[in-house]
Amino acid sequence: MDTSSPFSVGPFDFSADALAREAGGVQEKMRAGLKTLHQVGDIGYGATPKEEVWSDGKVRLYRYRGAQLEDGRAPTAKVPLLIAYALVNRPYMVDLQADKSIVRGLLARGEDVYILDWGYPDRSDRYLELEDYIQRYLGGAIDHIRAAHHLDAINLLGICQGGAFSLCYAALNPTKIKNLVTMVTPVDFHTEDNMLSNWIREVDVDLMVDTLGNIPADMMNFTYLTLKPWRLFVQKYVGLIDIMDDKEALEDFLRMENWIFDSPDQAGEAFREFTKQFYQANGFIKGSIRIGDRSVDLSRVDMPVLNVFAQHDHLVPPSSSQALGGLVGTQDYSELSFRGGHIGIYVSSRAQREVPQAVHDWLAPRSR
Secondary structure, eight states: OOTTSTTSSOTTSOOHHHHHHHHHHHHHHHHHHHHHHHHOOOOOOOOSOEEEEEEETTEEEEEEOGGGSTTOOOOOOSSOEEEEOOSSSOGGGGEEETTEEHHHHHHHTTOOEEEEEOOOOOGGGTTOOHHIIIIIIIHHHHHHHHHHHTOSOEEEEEETHHHHHHHHHHHHOGGGEEEEEEESOOOOTTOTTOHHHHHHTTSOHHHHHHHHSSBOHHHHHHHHHTTSHIIIIIIHHHHHGGGTTOHHHHHHHHHHHHHHHOOOOBOHHHHHHHIIIIIITOHHHHTOOEETTEEOOGGGOOSOEEEEEETTOSSSOHHHHHGGGGTOOOSOEEEEEESSOTTHHHHSHHHHHHHHHHHHHHHGGGOO
């Protein structure tokens, strides 16, 4: 081919030969991928041993066993740390695999870590309310840990919606929380850059819940995926071709896909309350949230607070999280800005280096 010809390279700076080589490369990757897929077994998740220590209905409280880590060290922290995740996804994201585990990072630094698993609601749970989740389940787990360790108060780490629940609990029960960490937690639900909130504010949530009962997980997943349709529907699966011949990378991809689509349905009444009070009424900012017959006043959050947010979070923009600083009553308020996104804050290599160390360094002097 005469490469000097003006017609040998198109307007996008590639030639027919280049396209042929690219197609051949894709075919090779796909052939290799068929072999790799045969080598992939069940994709496990949850890297760290844990044991169930308390339950209520479908909700389970687990304690991680730091003594079973490779270095053999038992927890050295005097005050245990409870992690409360969101209802919409499974909490094993914080312990996805050995090299992507915020939990293992905390345990390695001596923290005594518990986690609350909300379970999978079914039709019998349709009428569970926010009071059940916050006061009964979260509160019950906290009371169990307090009694087991003979402590008046414990440390609490709330993530995303679990952070909003943790703020409500801390405001209603401030003497039971020694230190509060919120991570990628929405506070101001009406910031201009919050696309999810702008959508949800237009939803007739009463009609939705009255019609469906519990909110199906598939509906929730589709909503989140459509926030970034090109990236989440197309680009990541095109990129999958590049790792089809790498068994470890393929297992990592499948493990993440399993987490994304392993989503519980949402208990109808709790979903109704959360959507209307938090997303639509912006209750934290307006001071209008009620859990049961009690008002949530964030000025009663007088324990030390560390607010961790991600700079490139499309679900919880930084401006939404940072609003917390002007609402809590504590004089010991700190912020940690992480260079990443909503999921990267748990699984990226940067997160493994930075997040557990920062949380531990903040907690240690305040947990004596």
